[in-house]
Amino acid sequence: MTSLNLERVIEAMFAIWHELPELLNERWESFETDLFEFLKTNAANKTNDQVAQEILEKFGKYEQALALLDSKYQELSPKNYEAGSVSAEYEIIPVYFATPRHYDSSKSLDQQFTEVRGDGSLNYGVAEVSIPPDRRMGSINQPPFWRSEDIDRDMTIYSLTKLSQSEFSAQANKAFSGGQQREGMVFVHGYNVTFKTALLRTGQLAYDLAFKGLPLLFSWTSTGHFMGYSADEENVRWSQQLRHFESFLEFCFNELKLDTIHLVAHSMGNRILTQTLTQIINVQTKGKLGQVVFAAPDVDAGTFKHLAASFPSNAARYTLYTSKHDLAVRLSEFLHGSYPRAGKFKDENDVVIVNPVETLDASNRRNDFVGHSYFSDNKSIVSDIFHLFKNNLSPDDRFGLKGRTLQCGKMWIFSKL
Secondary structure (H helix, E strand, C coil): CCCCCHHHHHHHHHHHHHHHHHHHHHHHHHHHHHHHHHHHHCHHHCCHHHHHHHHHHHHHCCHHHHHHHHHHHHHHCCCCCCCCCCCCCCEEEEEEEEECEEECCCCCHHHCEEEEECCCCCEEEEEEEEECCCCCCCCCCCCCCCCCCCCCCCCEEEEEEEECHHHHHHHHHHCCCCCCCCEEEEEECCCCCCHHHHHHHHHHHHHHCCCCCEEEEECCCCCCCCCCHHHHHHHHHHHHHCCHHHHHHHHHHHCCCCCEEEEEEECCHHHHHHHHHCCHHHCCCCCEEEEEEEECCCCEHHHHHHHHCCCCCCCCEEEEEEECCCHHHHHHHHHCCCCCECCECCCCCCCCCCCCEEEEECHHHCCCCCCCCHHHHCHHHHHHHHHHHHHCCCHHHCCCEEEEEECCEEEEEECCC
16 A cells, blocks of 8 residues: 555455454454554544554554455555446435534535534424435445546435424425325434435435335434544533434424334434433324334443333334444444443343344344444345335344344344345
């Protein structure tokens, strides 16, 4: 590697992570600890180039690991790209959102809701997300650095409009035709997610799940930076204290008059979801919860089990996707004194199994991005969520899952691809 790009170095590192324990054997633990200590204590004070170089040097202590990293990095580098335009028909998915992010109208369309907190109130709006054809399920096509965004190839923010709460309500209600079931799906993103990426991910999920109701996004104030973990934690706590998500759900039930709301949270966003589920149990509403999905939750395992006992009883199903190979959740575990997280387990003795949640082992659904986005980047997981939404099937009746009874209860394991 000569000129290093931090984003590609990190992506390459994530892609090979599951191979390193076997490759390094007894050296694995010291390597992992050394790397995580650097990311925890020193990386935030360095430039991207310095961080990339430091990661490379740590891999350089182990010849085979460095060769593997270099090989994956080269795969991710631009090769054999042929310029040219694609004539195609794209689709538009409207995404209705609420966010406590600061609003800055002077910025470009997809950056107007920034990475810093607003005044504590929620901003509302609607964005149109464009979906290009020939897109791989689960992906949020974005252009490589050497070309500009192209609506025929990439997912884009086609339009974005900031609305008052009353305008939001009026416009969202118009989206339902007469007699249509008033259904909503709320997505809560995780750590290191910009507002633009959160919008694209919500549009992607709505499109891939063929969701006919209202796609909704709650975007808390993530900094959108790999090194911003601590700041993201503080912003999650701030949003929880102000009960932003609880207020938004109550608004969706009572003002939008939704009959059913499905909830999907990823990574650190599950902290907001799990806490809020224990708070809305007494909310007076005619609506009900549909599918509640905890994807790769960056939540303390003990806390998750404790909160689950207070989850509302009127949800269709609670589903937890966890994995043995989740680097991002492993890093979180390291940062929190090695206390286990609900989104990762080492063996059957520490997997989170608790009523009323159905636990699915997604370890066999690794992909090139740590396994941490397996819920959205892998066709089989998206397909599983699709059947959840469409048919409310139990794990025993869904394709590709095999039940296994452990001492602490039953879990379901995805078959290998």
